[in-house]
Amino acid sequence: MDSQTLANLHQLLDQESDLREKIRDQVNDFDKKTRILVGILSKIHSTRSESIPSLIQTARPVLYSCSETIVELASLIPPNQFWRWKDMWCNSLRTAVFAAALFEYLTNGILISLESTSNVLGMQDRWKDRVNLSAEDYLHGLITMVNELSRLAVNAVILGDFEQPLKISAFVKDIFSGFSMLNLKNDTLRRRFDSLKYDVKKIEEVVYDVSLRKLVSKDSSFQAVKPTSNES
Amino acid sequence: MDSQTLANLHQLLDQESDLREKIRDQVNDFDKKTRILVGILSKIHSTRSESIPSLIQTARPVLYSCSETIVELASLIPPNQFWRWKDMWCNSLRTAVFAAALFEYLTNGILISLESTSNVLGMQDRWKDRVNLSAEDYLHGLITMVNELSRLAVNAVILGDFEQPLKISAFVKDIFSGFSMLNLKNDTLRRRFDSLKYDVKKIEEVVYDVSLRKLVSKDSSFQAVKPTSNES
Amino acid sequence: MDSQTLANLHQLLDQESDLREKIRDQVNDFDKKTRILVGILSKIHSTRSESIPSLIQTARPVLYSCSETIVELASLIPPNQFWRWKDMWCNSLRTAVFAAALFEYLTNGILISLESTSNVLGMQDRWKDRVNLSAEDYLHGLITMVNELSRLAVNAVILGDFEQPLKISAFVKDIFSGFSMLNLKNDTLRRRFDSLKYDVKKIEEVVYDVSLRKLVSKDSSFQAVKPTSNES
Amino acid sequence: MDSQTLANLHQLLDQESDLREKIRDQVNDFDKKTRILVGILSKIHSTRSESIPSLIQTARPVLYSCSETIVELASLIPPNQFWRWKDMWCNSLRTAVFAAALFEYLTNGILISLESTSNVLGMQDRWKDRVNLSAEDYLHGLITMVNELSRLAVNAVILGDFEQPLKISAFVKDIFSGFSMLNLKNDTLRRRFDSLKYDVKKIEEVVYDVSLRKLVSKDSSFQAVKPTSNES
Amino acid sequence: MDSQTLANLHQLLDQESDLREKIRDQVNDFDKKTRILVGILSKIHSTRSESIPSLIQTARPVLYSCSETIVELASLIPPNQFWRWKDMWCNSLRTAVFAAALFEYLTNGILISLESTSNVLGMQDRWKDRVNLSAEDYLHGLITMVNELSRLAVNAVILGDFEQPLKISAFVKDIFSGFSMLNLKNDTLRRRFDSLKYDVKKIEEVVYDVSLRKLVSKDSSFQAVKPTSNES
Amino acid sequence: MDSQTLANLHQLLDQESDLREKIRDQVNDFDKKTRILVGILSKIHSTRSESIPSLIQTARPVLYSCSETIVELASLIPPNQFWRWKDMWCNSLRTAVFAAALFEYLTNGILISLESTSNVLGMQDRWKDRVNLSAEDYLHGLITMVNELSRLAVNAVILGDFEQPLKISAFVKDIFSGFSMLNLKNDTLRRRFDSLKYDVKKIEEVVYDVSLRKLVSKDSSFQAVKPTSNES
Amino acid sequence: MSMSSSIHNQFLLFRDLLDDYHDRRERLIKASRDITNISKKTIFLLHRLALEAQDASARVDASKIGLKKLTEVQELYADMRDELAGDQYWRYERQVSPGLQEYIEALSFAHFLEHGGLITYEQVQATLCGADGIAFFPLTISDYLLGVSDLTGELMRFAISGFGRPGGRTRALETCIFVRNCKSDFERFTPYVWELHKKQVVTAQSLSKIEDAAYTAVVRTSEFDLPAEMLDDIVNQTVLI
Amino acid sequence: MSMSSSIHNQFLLFRDLLDDYHDRRERLIKASRDITNISKKTIFLLHRLALEAQDASARVDASKIGLKKLTEVQELYADMRDELAGDQYWRYERQVSPGLQEYIEALSFAHFLEHGGLITYEQVQATLCGADGIAFFPLTISDYLLGVSDLTGELMRFAISGFGRPGGRTRALETCIFVRNCKSDFERFTPYVWELHKKQVVTAQSLSKIEDAAYTAVVRTSEFDLPAEMLDDIVNQTVLI
């Protein structure tokens, strides 16, 4: 090999190796943040509805701090190399999506859109060739949220809140029927979609228990199983 | 290798590869149809008994359209090669069986036979070496139906229909005791049969709940646990 | 190896292989019998207390016929080789134990001992190095019985029998205490013992439901729930 | 399930289960025969060229006896079910193909065709929907033969036969270039084809060793690397 | 999920799935071309030095035709998604690099640079966010070439060409010492680099054999082990 | 856990994590040095005996510089934690041992002892609970040296040096006998010891070749093989 | 075959070193198996006693009996002390860890029964010290976390088994909160201790089971307009009749 | 919690039975590990001695030393005799097998060095008998075949190591034929003993390595028009100079 070729290759491989180290550092940082988030959010299961807002208040700064890591990642990744490196941070990113989606549900009772999630995480459109939120990662985050909500339905009842399961039921069925429409070729996503079915069933059983025992008004109970309106 | 042998092998392998592509296209189509079917049928959980017939009316054309795909498959598969390719479409086929069986139960309250299912799906006897409905696929479809009925029992109660669980209980126990008689060596079928046990138990618990609370007439409640009459 | 040695080893291996075939035949037979037993016994869930004795009467000859298979096995197994072959029939044997234990409970309301079970199954002490009932198989059989009794507690209530759950509760608690005395490893028995805890819990729930309702609606019409038709 | 459906399913599953048992017995038998064949054929590595014919003479009856098993299989398999059961015997069949191909090479120095192999193994055209020799199994058998020939090249030299490696080299290269043309999508076949490359290299190294040391005439050595004539 | 979000996701996933199909078609085409290339190039092992140029002449148009497939790929891949899809064609691409590098060695006796390889394959700088030749793929191609050259060293000797191994030795050692300098973190590349060591050793042994037997002039023999000149 | 406990554990884990990072930096440095060493030493295969000393002279400063890294490591590792961290640098260390052992052989023709190697690498006895040279790493280094010497035996002959293989043979046999005294487990050392047997065998083959040729062509021109150019 | 005697001696030394290493490793593996067995038996013992215990003080007694049994383990560690002295512990960490984690699981179960809380790292280390107060070997945070993480599985069994006993429903709720806090607290350690990831998955499953049990209790109680204790009493009377 | 005392007693009995089973199993696992270790050490010892052995009688001596070392294993089996009496052997077969196969490997290696052939099933069983001639436990054909099958790997090492020693090339050729016969003979047992399949793959690899070594020797010798022994002598003289 002539020395120029060699020197070039050398430099290329060294750069790659350095870059990987730097990304890993950021990802470690990202991971630590999302673990803290998960730790805080797991307290929703023992928190009464009225205290949920203040719990979210505690967690929100941690979520927002994720955007700092994302900025760092965006400045590290070379142009056009989003798809090369994204696997390194996708687990953390999915957890962050999960947190953002759970916040939105608990605060406003609605499903966060992919675009809003991007904004919350500080993604910028001009970086999209370096860092962005892919549909796949967004969907993974939603599934994690539903997994958590099926537990929340159970735990809300333990705390004496019989309305929450009904709200969750309506919300989750909507998401579930959205997922059912998608042509999921991707294996992991497909498998996790199967887990959604169990969540839906579990939530239905909670709604059943409170309806049967008339712990909620008939009307709200009926709403829980009747999310879509104009059907035969 | 002499060139004749080589040319033959070449052709054989290429044909096989082409055929696989063509079957895959049909299976994608089949899959799309059954996905739509499942989407429509998932609405039974939020539909009152009286509206079920019209829901089925909506789905029936989709089910019948499956037979078109099956005709296409039958024209693709070479003679005698049913067993070679069947794994490619068996998931879609089992879903179609599930739909047909569920229709029959919801419409007439009875179990569809293997033969009727074949007819509904447009299977023709003269193709049986290319495409047919095997006992295994039929049984898988039935188990999927039972899985769905255990959810229906729960959701019917939420909708205030306390008779449905009793009907389901009688119907499912009949199927369950049929399965118990079978000598299931097949591993997947055996494992899914175990899931049936959970469904039966779940349905029994729903019947228990409504009986305990006297939400149904004694007679129907009794029927639910005593489906078969003249045995000692 | 010289050809004599080769031939000798061959002959020995062929003998073993023959023996395995013969045992398998007996096990298939055993399996068929226990499948019939299970089929009959699954009717307890839809049979009123008073008809249980006649149901058991029907099943008893099948259970006794198992001892014939066991005699055959004992005559096949070479001396001291009990532990070598027992895995082949242990599933069937455990089911037979389950049946014997359920009979005893339903007839006399008591726990059958290992020794009595051995007798019922026709085990003979002089074979104990070839065929016998090990503690492990006996215990597995008991757990299967408890699994079934937790279903029976639910179904008895549906049939209007509010005493059965109380009887089952007392009976099962005793068995559970017995199991608690054992030091288990992380094996199947431990896993099944864990499952037994859920059965006990389920039965307690039924007892809870029934007790409260009994008191709340003292002279309730529950007591009067009686089917119109008499069946044996 | 109505009793007719049940009885039919019962019969179907029992037949299937019986059939599997019977096929397994035949396959065991087939396996034993091919193991004996392999045992005998492994002696070619310590047999001088002149004694090879008598070695083959010893093995031939065993190979021919395979056709008896194949006849039995053909009589067991129901019409059109070749592809359903073939996996059960494909290992033994591939070994039999290997033996037939090795015989042909050692006897006549040529590659046996798929058709001749079918004949040797007693396959009959009128059974082809029940038992036949697929291209895949034929190719697997050939690869096994080449694996063996690369060892034979080495062992022939040990026995002082320096011409054999040259013959093997010419023969194997021909097969190798045939394989190279094929579009092998099949994963196992593809992986085993990679093993062919090692065999070719190994044989070239043996030819190299004997050429370098002038243990063979220059002409024959040249032939070994120049099997195809009019190129470049 | 609101219908807009759903529709967007739907479209995204469908587009992705379509694109994958289209890329697969191009890759199949690419694969076919490189298979032909490999077929022609495998003849170098049985071709005398003087006929090598005309052999290469035959293969060159096939190599050039690869650039057409590459153009197609570049037009399919969306901006910035090079790293997302590259794994689909990297095997074919590495084979093309191998061919280009082997041509260059056989024609001019020198190592082709990454840049020249890009040119030969028709890569264009303005596509680099969609299709380009990565350092990794280039290096894989070189290793494949060395694997082939170690076989060529052996076969050249069989054909009576004792100079070729010396040339190969000098050329390969140069490449090997280039590789040794690189910081190969990449696992596959590292593993394949280990295979290079065996090739170098094998080639050294061939040079040793011909040197020992004085089959080449002393001068060229010396060259083979002393490729780099002015170092201490 | 109260927040103090949490904070404490966190701090401890962060310290460990920091330490690991610092060690990794040193190991990267160590790795870079040994890679350069290997690069220089790979030239022995193309260097005449008389120029070996000056080659070693070039490499020696690099080897000595390793001790600086080792000092750094010793200052990082907490007391008694040698075995906790050693896996991180053992590859680099084994390469350094290899270099030191090869130097000693090439310079003085003898086997370097573990103690001398420790000294060369600047290991200090007072650190031995933090950084030291274990018998295992020393032995791995020796095996790497023997791997290299078997190549050297071949290349020395190419360069016309017929004494080197004889020297290597005697030297390596001693090492082999030493290894034979050890009781190894099925670990890496055992596997590498097995590889050493092949090196010994290869060297014996060269000795065989050289000895016979020396005698057959007594005053052979081999002796006269001398390159024309003088290099240092 | 002559070999220079210094080489010969050096390899003789290596032989002894390697033999010694392998022998010691074997001894530690065997001791670790024993420790695992005693710890597992202790866990069963604790379950047995805790199930029969009617009140807090009976649970303290149960804990004491379990802790006494665990002194057998402590004696084994005292015996291993010399084998693991100085830098040797880290050499055999992989052999020692599994038994140690099982011991910590048993120890933390006993601690939970007595105090209703989580044993601290320092408390675990304190049980592994000689009379001189010197630790037999350094306890890693990783072993501590992995050991106490296994406790959640046992607490799940404890909660389910106790469900039908007097006060069982309340205890299930308490255990539920304790296990949920464990899961929440351990979460932030997962980036540091790799195997903790898998353990957290198991903890999540156990937690879910406990939650389901607590849920069942709440749902049934909610149907009636009476305090839970009164309902319990009613049930107990009915059963006793 | 009152339990009928007969149930109680029955479960007490089960507890003892299970504890006894687990304890015995542990003891047998430990003994088996010891047996594996002694056998492995014996194999290394045999390699060492065989390598230094210049002639057949020295190899017989080597074998004797190895066999003596293996009496330690036989004593361990004698101690285990009671644990494995009657129908118990089959209960613990899975714990005993691995060590037993390693022992058979070592024993068959010693036998090969002395006799140049394969030890028979009866000969192996004979080493596992008390003074009374009664077997400690029944030897399965499967353990015999799997144990001697491992011998081929050691013979490969033996052949390669001995290659440069006087007579090594001839011995490599002999070993080659022996291993090839083993592979050929074992082939027909593979339908009966499942794990033998995998072992045959390893044997095939070992055989290939021995064949390659023998091949190298033949190729080099063939280049000269002199008998192999004479060539060997020439080489030895050159090396000694």
Ligand SMILES: [Mn+2]
């Ligand atoms: Mn545990």
Ligand SMILES: [Mn+2]
């Ligand atoms: Mn071995």
